[in-house]
Amino acid sequence: DADVTQTPRNRITKTGKRIMLECSQTKGHDRMYWYRQDPGLGLRLIYYSFDVKDINKGEISDGYSVSRQAQAKFSLSLESAIPNQTALYFCATSAAPGQGGPLYNEQFFGPGTRLTVL
Amino acid sequence: AQSVTQPDIHITVSEGASLELRCNYSYGATPYLFWYVQSPGQGLQLLLKYFSGDTLVQGIKGFEAEFKRSQSSFNLRKPSVHWSDAAEYFCAVGATGGYNKLIFGAGTRLAVHP
Numbered sequence: 001d002a003d004v005t006q007t008p009r010n011r012i013t014k015t016g017k018r019i020m021l022e023c024s025q026t027k028g029h030d031r032m033y034w035y036r037q038d039p040g041l042g043l044r045l046i047y048y049s050f051d052v053k054d055i056n057k058g059e060i061s062d063g064y065s066v067s068r069q070a071q072a073k074f075s076l077s078l079e080s081a082i083p084n085q086t087a088l089y090f091c092a093t094s095a096a097p098g099q100g101g102p103l104y105n106e107q108f109f110g111p112g113t114r115l116t117v118l
Numbered sequence: 119a120q121s122v123t124q125p126d127i128h129i130t131v132s133e134g135a136s137l138e139l140r141c142n143y144s145y146g147a148t149p150y151l152f153w154y155v156q157s158p159g160q161g162l163q164l165l166l167k168y169f170s171g172d173t174l175v176q177g178i179k180g181f182e183a184e185f186k187r188s189q190s191s192f193n194l195r196k197p198s199v200h201w202s203d204a205a206e207y208f209c210a211v212g213a214t215g216g217y218n219k220l221i222f223g224a225g226t227r228l229a230v231h232p
Contacts, residue, residue: 004161031218040127042208042222043162058219090161094218104150104169104212107220109161 003027004110006091012116019078021113023091030096032074033107034058034066037088046089049074050096081117089113120145122211122223130229131199139194139226141209150212151192152220153183157205165207168192179203204230 004025013019023032030051035043035058045058047066055066063085067075078085092107121144131137143149150169154162166177173185183194192209206225213219 035222040224042122042124042224043220044222045219048219092162097218104152104167104218104220106152106164106167107162107218109154109163111159111161 004091004093004108006089006110006113008113009111010114012118013081014118015082017081017117019081019115021076021089021091021115023074023076023110025072025091025093025108025110027093027095027108028071029093029108030071031094032068033092033094034064034074034076035090035092036060036085037090037112043090046076078115078117081115083117086115086117089115120211120213120221122209122221124207124209124223124226126226127224128227128229130231132231133201134198137194137196137199137203137228139207139209139228141192141194141223142190143192143209143211144190145211149192151183151185152210152212153177153181153192153194154208154210154222155179155205156208156225162208165194199228199230201230201232204228 007022033048034046037043049055049068065077090112091110094105094107123142152167153165156162168185206227208225209223210220
C-alpha cells in the first residue's frame with residue numbers, strides 16, 4: 001500500500017463550487033504539506049503543518065484553506081473554486097528533524113490530484 | 119530571495135547517451151539541495167540530496183550530482199540514459215528558516231529517443 005494517498009485522483013468541477021482534497025499518510029510523520037504544480041512553474045507551497053495544532057501559510061495560500069484532522073490526515077479546501085486553480089495538487093510528508101541532525105528531511109509525495117475548474 | 123533556476127525546460131537525449139541537467143540556486147548560506155523525479159502520473163521521488171561533505175553525491179537509479187559552491191550549481195548527471203528515465207526532474211533548495219520548506223525549480227522534462 002502507498003504511504004501517502006490522495007483522494008480523489010482526478011476531479012472536474014465548476015466555478016464557485018467548494019472542493020476538498022484529502023491526504024492520508026501511514027508514515028507516522030508529523031509534518032505535512034500541500035503543493036500545487038503548474039506547467040513551467042514547478043511546485044509551489046500552499047500550506048504546511050508541523051503537527052495537528054500547527055498550520056502555516058505557504059507562498060500561495062489565498063483562495064485555499066486546510067484542516068489537519070489527525071496526525072495522518074491533512075485536507076485542502078477550495079471554498080469557491082475558480083478556473084486559475086486548475087492544477088495538479090500534491091500532498092507531501094516529512095519527519096521532523098532529529099536532535100543535532102540536518103534541518104531537512106526527505107519529503108515523501110502522494111500521487112497527486114488533477115483538478116480542473118471549468 | 120531564494121530561488122532555483124533550471125535553465126532547460128525540455129531536453130531530448132538518445133538512449134545510452136550521457137545526461138546533465140542543470141540547476142542553479144540563490145541562497146545565502148550553505149544550501150540543502152535535492153533532486154526529485156516525477157514519472158508520468160506519479161508523485162515526486164527523491165533521487166539524491168546534498169547537505170554537507172563530499173560535493174559529489176550518489177543517488178538512486180544511477181544518478182549523481184555535484185555541488186559547486188563557486189557556481190551556485192547542483193547539476194544532475196547520468197552516464198548512460200535508459201528509456202525509463204524519461205520523466206520530469208525538479209531541483210529544490212531548503213528555504214531559509216528551516217522548517218523543511220523547499221523551493222522548487224520549474225522542472226526539466228526529459229525525453230529519451232530509442
